[in-house]
Amino acid sequence: MDVRRVALVSALFALLAVIAVKLYPYYPSGRVGVVFYSCTKESQNRExxxxxxxxxASLKIGxxxxxxxxxxxxxxxxxRSWIIDLxxxxxxxxxxxxxILVDYWDLTTLSRPYMAENVRLIANQTAALLxxxxxxxxxxxxxxxxxGFSLGGRISGIIGDRVKAGKIGRITGLDASYPWAKSPSSAEFLDASDAELVVNMRTSPVGSQSPPGHIDFYGNDGLLQPGCDKWYFPNAIKNTCSHYRSVFMLIEAVQNAHKRLFPSCSCESWEKIQTKLCDCQVINHFGLYLDENTHGTFYCATNAESPYSRPLGV
Structure with missing residues (x-):
């Protein structure tokens, strides 16, 4: 290997090292495990x-x-900033x-078999907490x-399945992911059996394969979100942009909870929405205060930029 190539490889590794340090304040060790934080309106900081x-004992819960x-x-x-905003x-x-914030950063690993085991550990500890x-x-x-967002959505489903005291009131899956590899149990993803009410918002291919809940919202086609198609990089970047749109939609919905944003039409497919083959007689609104008794599949059109909510038919 000539000097020029050695210098180039060294520079590349140095750049990757700098990026890693900047992106992650510390490296996962697995020793810390799951960390729980509580947040209230009265306290200025998480505890x-x-x-x-x-x-x-000191938690203000009754x-x-x-x-x-x-x-x-x-x-x-x-x-992450989106969690703080939400x-x-x-x-x-x-x-x-x-x-309550569930932080499993220290159990993150690139090994899929180990991460699968860690996912069960995270769910077990959170279910035990509840x-x-x-x-x-x-x-x-x-x-x-x-x-739960992404893998967190799938973990939420497992939590709901493993709580022993009864059934959780509601789970909201934000583009909840499907198991990376064949799961040993159907209980290892989010589905309608995991809570009294399971609500999904699907915005990218990541969440498109997970099983149905009681109420399933699709942002547009549930695959590619407006504004994410302007990215000039490979599909992985577009998918990431679309994936996180579910998070920002929920934040917007919660911040404007009493306005009932994201009106969504009950329909079999996005194609039928586009060709006006659905009369939209049945609608629901994604957010905190949706119609819990109106189950089914719903589609909502969104804007390319915030605010993302838009009226039906516009």
Whole structure:
């Protein structure tokens, strides 16, 4: 290898090292495991707590307290800006609620077999936490709302399946992913059996294969979102842009919860929406306050930029 090539390879590795350090404040070790944080309207900062009797003793949770549990996606942490924005929006719209953040960054690995095992570990520990809260704080599972993005959506489904105290009130899957490899159990993805109400928002190929919930929303065709098609890079970048659109749609919906944004038409397919073969007599609205009794598949057209919500037929 000549000097010029050695210099080029060295520079490339140095650049990758700098990018890695800038992107990740620390590297996953697996030693820390799952970390839980609680957030309330009263407290200015999140507070870490342990899933033990002593750890949950100070949590301001009672039988009537609305509790939202947020589970982030693969290669993320609970410190992502979208989680902070969603948490603030939830606490603004429901000031008496408690938001619990599930942070599994330290269990992230590129090994699919190991990550599959870690996913079960994350779900087991979070399910055990919810069971503990029902025992020690008299939390009603009907007041619990799990929100999971991407891999977090799939983890939420497993959590719902493994809670022993009863059935969780609601799970919202944000482009919830399907298992990377053949799963040993049908319980290892998000489906309608995992909570009293399972709501999906599908915006990219990542979430297109997961099983149906009770209410399934599709942003446009559920594959490529307006504004993401202007990217000049490969499809993976377009898919990532579309994938995260589900997150920003929920934040917008929560921030404007009482306006009932994202009106969506009940229809068999996006093609029928486009060709006006659906009369849209049955509609629902994606967000916190949807019509829980109107089940089925719904499609909503969105704008390419924020605000993403747009009226039906526009």
């Amino acid at each position: 870490e707590f342990k899933a033990t009797i002593e750890g949950v 039988p009537s307290t609305p509790v939202t549990v947020i589970v982030h996606g693969y290669t993320e942490s609970s410190f 948490t603030n929006a939830l606490l603004t719209i429901e000031p008496s609620s408690v938001v 069971d503990l809260l029902t025992q020690e704080k008299e939390l009603r599972l009907s007041k619990v709302h799990l929100i």
